[in-house]
Amino acid sequence: MAARALWKGAISFGLVHIPVDLYTAVQEHGLDLSMLDRRDFSPVGYKRYNKKTGKDVEWDDIVKGYEYEDGEYVVLTDEDLKRANVEATQTIDIQAFVDAADVPLTYYEHPYYLAPSKGGAKVYALLRETLRKAGKIGIATVVIRTRQHLCALVCMDDKIVLNTLRFDTEIRDSEDLKLPPATLKGAGISDKELTMALSLVEGMSEEWKPSQYHDTYQEDVMALVKKKIKAGQTKTLTAPEPERKAPRSSNVVDLVALLQDSLGKRPAKGAAKDKAADEAPAPRKRASPAKAAGKSTADKSTAGKSGKTATAKAARTAGAGKAGAKHGATRKAA
Structure with missing residues (x-):
């Protein structure tokens, strides 16, 4: 078309x-929901009627007007406008x-x-x-x-x-909003926090591909509709759940810990990855078998001073290919 x-x-x-x-x-893709009367679930219609006579008015009989006094109008046609x-x-x-x-x-x-x-x-x-x-x-x-x-x-x-x-x-003034200060020092942001946040952003950066984003909420609502139809609950009115209590303002968020965990879940790409490794603390994640093998060798060289520690670390990483074999040797030596 x-x-x-x-x-x-x-x-x-x-x-x-x-x-x-x-x-x-x-083009809009919103949910097309109908208005229903909750007493019998019948559709609710909209009626165009003459407020003086109460009679229905057809579209062809409707014109536009500007109310210049109470109850007095100037009729304006499309040609007038x-x-x-x-x-x-x-x-x-x-x-x-x-x-x-x-x-x-x-x-x-x-x-x-x-x-x-x-x-x-x-x-x-x-x-x-x-x-x-x-x-x-x-x-x-x-x-x-x-x-x-x-x-x-x-x-x-x-x-x-x-x-x-x-x-x-039409733009509302933002002076009434309680916003943090515009400077890093005033907002209480440290250089470490900013560096880690930049590493996270770089690691999550990619080309703009609008087709990969879609309205997942509408899909969830339609899945719920199908579920209610299948369960025979088409006329069931779901009661609202109790409102959750807002977290106390006294709860202090460890921003560095959150950034560390985020970097661990989404490792940086390319140069950003190297930058994160040099400037940010190591993310909290389980060591790979290769790294574990190197660590096991170091433990073996210090087994005389900390035998129990070396044995525990070797035991945790045993059973991973060549790394597992090296750990077995470490345990035997210990």
């Missing part, structure tokens, strides 16, 4: 005019070009694809490559349906993406 354009107009900057069509770039500012409703007007890094992520809202309309391919490609070479994004305004949006035009591969932005007045 061919994609359907949500909006048709043009990108405008300076004297340049690029005819384009706007397409949605995302268009005529209010024809240029604004048909133009993506670029106001400026800025560095993408200068726009915080909190401003980004919803992505759309822009594709050239008939006769606009060359100038569309020119803008795309200009954005790519300059390393900039275009900040523009556009009216979609009945609302004006601030937006960013971003070059992505072979297309231009229009991402609507929130206005500055």
Whole structure:
């Protein structure tokens, strides 16, 4: 099925005019849950009715209006909304070009694809490559349906993406949040903790592959649905469990220990692995047979001073191929 354009107009900057069509770039996959009456589990419907007469109203009889006084409305049709500012409703007007890094992520809202309309391919490609070479994004305004949006035009591969932005007045102030100090010293973070955290991040770093991520929660919910159907519990109302008590604030977390355990579970890759070995304490994990064999030899050389210790260590690592044979010899010598 061919994609359907949500909006048709043009990108405008300076004297340049690029005819384009706007397409949605995302699709939702949320759970489609119906509203039910808990008394008999019948679907709950939504009714459009005239609040004065109480009678049902068909879609064809519905118009939009702005309430300028209590109970008094100005009727506004789609044509009225268009005529209010024809240029604004048909133009993506670029106001400026800025560095993408200068726009915080909190401003980004919803992505759309822009594709050239008939006769606009060359100038569309020119803008795309200009954005790519300059390393900039275009900040523009556009009216979609009945609302004006601030937006960013971003070059992505072979297309231009229009991402609507929130206005500055829509971003809440963060001054009321209780955040840790911006400096390492003020936040109580040691150099060792930062080094180990960096080693963990490097060890877990990989190429961005969006296809490997999916909504596992929705899969779990659907598995629960099938389970309830199989058990004949389709009308069972599950009672909520008692709320778990929040951990006491007096509990002190040993951050170094957590980082050590994390490094042990996810060993670093390449240079990061060597860096972790040099700068961070050894992770808590069981020794490999080869390392155990080397340790057994060292124990054998000091058997006269600590025979019991050497014997215990050799016994724990016995039975692992060649390492096991060496451990057996150590025990015999002891």
